[in-house]
Amino acid sequence: MIDARTFVRYNNHMNFRIDPDPITKITQMGDVTLYEPAGDQPHSEKASVAAGRFQSRSLADCISHVSTPTGKKPILKTMLTTACERNCFYCPFRAGRAKIKRSTISPDDLARAFDTLARSGQVDGLFLSSGIIKGSVTTQDKIIDTIEIVRKTYHYKGYIHLKIMPGAEYDQLFRAMQIADRVSVNLEAPNQMRLDALAPKKDFDAELLRMLHMAEQIRRDHPGQKLASTVTQFVVGAVGDTDVELLSLTSGLYRQLKLARAYYSSFNPVTETPLEGVAPTDPRREFRLYQSSFLLRDYNWEVEDLPFQPDSNLPLDVDPKRAYADAHLRHNPVEVNTADRDQLMRLPNVGPKSAEALLRARRHSRITDLAQLRKLGIRAPEAAAPYLLLDGKQPPVQMSLL
Numbered sequence: 149m150i151d152a153r154t155f156v157r158y159n160n161h162m163n164f165r166i167d168p169d170p171i172t173k174i175t176q177m178g179d180v181t182l183y184e185p186a187g188d189q190p191h192s193e194k195a196s197v198a199a200g201r202f203q204s205r206s207l208a209d210c211i212s213h214v215s216t217p218t219g220k221k222p223i224l225k226t227m228l229t230t231a232c233e234r235n236c237f238y239c240p241f242r243a244g245r246a247k248i249k250r251s252t253i254s255p256d257d258l259a260r261a262f263d264t265l266a267r268s269g270q271v272d273g274l275f276l277s278s279g280i281i282k283g284s285v286t287t288q289d290k291i292i293d294t295i296e297i298v299r300k301t302y303h304y305k306g307y308i309h310l311k312i313m314p315g316a317e318y319d320q321l322f323r324a325m326q327i328a329d330r331v332s333v334n335l336e337a338p339n340q341m342r343l344d345a346l347a348p349k350k351d352f353d354a355e356l357l358r359m360l361h362m363a364e365q366i367r368r369d370h371p372g373q374k375l376a377s378t379v380t381q382f383v384v385g386a387v388g389d390t391d392v393e394l395l396s397l398t399s400g401l402y403r404q405l406k407l408a409r410a411y412y413s414s415f416n417p418v419t420e421t422p423l424e425g426v427a428p429t430d431p432r433r434e435f436r437l438y439q440s441s442f443l444l445r446d447y448n449w450e451v452e453d454l455p456f457q458p459d460s461n462l463p464l465d466v467d468p469k470r471a472y473a474d475a476h477l478r479h480n481p482v483e484v485n486t487a488d489r490d491q492l493m494r495l496p497n498v499g500p501k502s503a504e505a506l507l508r509a510r511r512h513s514r515i516t517d518l519a520q521l522r523k524l525g526i527r528a529p530e531a532a533a534p535y536l537l538l539d540g541k542q543p544p545v546q547m548s549l550l
């Protein structure tokens with residue numbers, strides 16, 4: 149039996165290749181999950197990474213500052229392997245693409261590296277994805293094995309977000325939901341037709357949507373058990389997908405399958421892929437989709453309430469809530485003293501918390517001026533003034549404030 153140092157010297161002498169240590173491996177993999185948001189404020193995640201440094205070689209770029217249900221945390225975002233047997237048209241890791249250095253790390257090594265980083269305080273949380281090798285089931289097993297080691301051997305109790313491979317099995321999804329805080333089933337596209345143009349080896353219903361149904365079934369099968377929330381991600385704008393398609397599906401997923409969040413990722417062409425000649429998506433579209441999806445999820449809006457244009461997309465230059473208010477509330481303002489919660493949340497700058505504050509305040513006194521709204525936490529109430537009444541009167545607003 150030789151010790152590790154002797155083994156290294158022996159290998160050096162024999163001119164054998166020595167595998168780098170696990171942290172070096174992760175660093176070499178770089179910011180491979182740059183386009184995969186992991187937390188509750190996906191925009192701030194992306195902004196923290198300098199554009200164009202994809203597959204950097206810095207450990208710092210593998211760590212994203214992510215908003216989690218328990219606060220903002222430095223999360224290690226990485227993959228088990230950047231090799232993949234599938235050929236999604238937009239993906240830098242697609243099979244056969246030569247312009248990428250493939251790296252693979254074992255579950256043991258990844259768990260050990262994560263433990264080292266977590267103990268030294270450099271990270272507090274893990275987002276783990278993977279290319280697919282030897283099928284989805286084998287790959288999913290490796291992802292789960294990694295987290296079992298992180299949880300059981302290294303006793304890590306913090307935030308873990310896992311990717312679910314297309315076509316994973318019920319037991320795998322159940323186990324993933326037991327050991328993680330959040331699982332992602334990425335639909336990529338709003339329907340099979342769009343998916344065919346984006347990722348022709350994926351089956352929308354059987355491999356992707358079924359996973360989200362299965363997650364909801366697991367929640368029903370195991371009531372009272374603490375299980376991970378489910379999220380999904382769409383690649384936006386590469387293949388003619390429309391905002392109506394994306395938001396109609398999102399709305400259904402929120403209501404029927406208890407999806408926690410939809411992520412929208414503006415398409416960016418990758419060289420040496422079939423979509424390299426397609427123009428990048430305007431990042432404002434991603435932002436408008438996020439705004440709209442929050443209206444659907446948190447403000448009880450219907451898809452039909454959103455201000456779609458004739459081309460089935462949202463206008464890029466105006467906040468969807470403001471566009472709604474201009475079209476519907478300017479001539480039919482909301483009486484703040486009598487409107488219900490949903491009506492109050494139609495007003496610009498009034499969200500779930502400020503609507504609650506308004507309802508509470510109304511029980512004690514009538515609301516008659518904008519200063520009261522400001523005191524209740526409504527930011528810049530002048531923005532909502534053209535669309536509301538206070539005790540039957542439209543509040544006076546200085547034009548310069550609008």
Ligand code: SF4
Pocket residue numbers: 232233234235236239240241242243278279280347
């Ligand atoms: S399965 Fe995932 S990693 Fe593989 S090519 Fe498709 S998107 Fe890329």
